[in-house]
Each structure stands twice: as C-alpha cells, then as structure tokens.
Amino acid sequence: MNPAFGTNYKKPSLAGFYFKVGDNTILSFKKIFTILFISSLVGILVNHLNPDGLMLIREKVELNWVSDSLLFDTTLDSVAIPEDSIVSEPIETEFQKAIEEQNSLEKVDNVQTTKTDEPVKEEKELQTFSEPKAVTLEQAFKLFESGVTFIDARDESDYLAGHIKNSINIPFDDLDYHKQKLESLSKDKPMVIYCAGTECDLSHLLANLLFDQGYKQVYVFFGGWVDWINANYLVDYP
Numbered sequence: 482m483n484p485a486f487g488t489n490y491k492k493p494s495l496a497g498f499y500f501k502v503g504d505n506t507i508l509s510f511k512k513i514f515t516i517l518f519i520s521s522l523v524g525i526l527v528n529h530l531n532p533d534g535l536m537l538i539r540e541k542v543e544l545n546w547v548s549d550s551l552l553f554d555t556t557l558d559s560v561a562i563p564e565d566s567i568v569s570e571p572i573e574t575e576f577q578k579a580i581e582e583q584n585s586l587e588k589v590d591n592v593q594t595t596k597t598d599e600p601v602k603e604e605k606e607l608q609t610f611s612e613p614k615a616v617t618l619e620q621a622f623k624l625f626e627s628g629v630t631f632i633d634a635r636d637e638s639d640y641l642a643g644h645i646k647n648s649i650n651i652p653f654d655d656l657d658y659h660k661q662k663l664e665s666l667s668k669d670k671p672m673v674i675y676c677a678g679t680e681c682d683l684s685h686l687l688a689n690l691l692f693d694q695g696y697k698q699v700y701v702f703f704g705g706w707v708d709w710i711n712a713n714y715l716v717d718y719p
C-alpha cells in the first residue's frame with residue numbers, strides 16, 4: 482500500500498506495453514509498432530482528405546512550352562523589292578509636261594484643301610495565356626536582355642548565395658513575408674520565374690499561384706539557376 486494514495490490505490494497493470502517473463506519486465510515493441518503504424522495511416526488519410534494538406538508524393542510536372550513567334554516579333558524593318566518588279570516610266574515630251582502642269586494648277590485653284598487627320602496609333606494587345614508557359618535557356622536569356630523581370634522562387638538563403646542578375650527574391654515557401662514585393666509588380670507585364678533547376682518545383686508552384694491571382698504573362702524558366710550559371714550568363718554574388 483502506498484500511503485500517499487490511500488488504501489484504495491492499485492498498482493498500474495503491466496499488460497499495456499509490458500509483459501513479464503519470470504521476474505523480468507519486457508517492453509512490447511510489437512504493440513508500439515502496431516500503434517505507430519495505425520497512427521501513420523490515419524494521418525495520411527486525414528492529410529489526403531484535407532484540401533490544404535501536404536503533398537506527400539511529387540506530381541509529374543507537365544510543361545507547356547512557349548514558341549518564339551509568341552515571344553518575339555519577327556517582322557522585318559524593310560522589305561526588299563525584286564528588280565524585276567520595277568517598271569520604268571516612259572519619257573514624257575516637253576509639250577506633255579506643260580499640259581499636265583497647266584491642268585494641275587487649275588485643279589489647285591478649284592479644290593479646297595483640307596487637313597487630313599493623323600493616323601491613330603494602335604497599341605499592341607498584351608498576349609494572355611491560359612496557363613503559365615515554360616521557356617528554354619535561350620528564350621529566358623532573350624527575355625532577360627529585353628528587361629523582363631526575373632523572380633527567384635528559392636529560399637532567401639539560396640538567393641543570397643547567388644542569383645540571376647537583377648532578379649528579385651519571392652520564396653514560394655515564405656510568400657506572406659514577401660507579399661509587398663509581389664504587390665509592387667504589374668499584372669500586365671511579363672515575368673520569368675525560376676528556382677534551382679529541373680528538379681525544383683518552386684518555380685512551377687509560384688507561377689501557378691501568380692497566374693491564378695491575375696498575372697497575365699507568367700513564364701517558367703525550367704532550367705533555372707543551374708542552367709544559367711552553366712551558360713556563364715550574368716549573375717549576382719554576395
């Protein structure tokens with residue numbers, strides 16, 4: 482009898498996780514593993530049914546590549562005219578020239594000239610996508626040269642260790658903390674999102690999220706940081 486608990490105190494049974502062999506008390510690992518296994522199955526089931534649950538198995542990324550014709554204008558500044566299409570005008574006589582000059586002067590006196598309206602410049606419509614588009618290394622570099630904003634979706638520590646020159650860091654795993662950077666970006670301008678490389682999903686996850694939030698031209702640089710530095714393109718190091 483334990484005087485601290487009174488006369489009705491009973492010693493806890495060892496039938497739960499322990500069993501006795503002679504005078505020895507042995508821990509029942511079989512029961513512990515059984516409980517852990519059942520708990521793991523319940524946790525996986527709850528996570529699967531939860532819409533905000535963690536992604537336990539990496540889904541295969543389906544890439545929708547963009548074409549060069551959609552990215553860049555291929556119109557020529559000038560068009561060459563074949564020499565065969567040039568027709569020489571017949572030589573006019575002095576008399577014909579005099580008659581034409583006289584007729585043109587009479588028409589000017591009888592016709593009131595009006596100022597024509599200036600042509601209205603049509604603004605080029607923004608290309609909108611049905612989903613984010615993947616770009617190759619060459620396409621990403623052309624976008625970089627044209628001044629398109631690059632977004633690094635990696636963690637801040639990886640970004641500080643080295644990143645594509647002039648890119649901004651908006652980590653997918655810490656998006657709320659960098660929300661102000663995101664709000665400063667125009668939804669009507671293109672952006673390129675990248676992460677570590679082909680084995681990294683952060684760029685795809687961030688691109689899909691931004692696209693759902695109304696950003697109209699979202700590109701995913703599939704090769705990411707690894708392909709960029711292997712090509713010896715411009716980078717920023719600490």
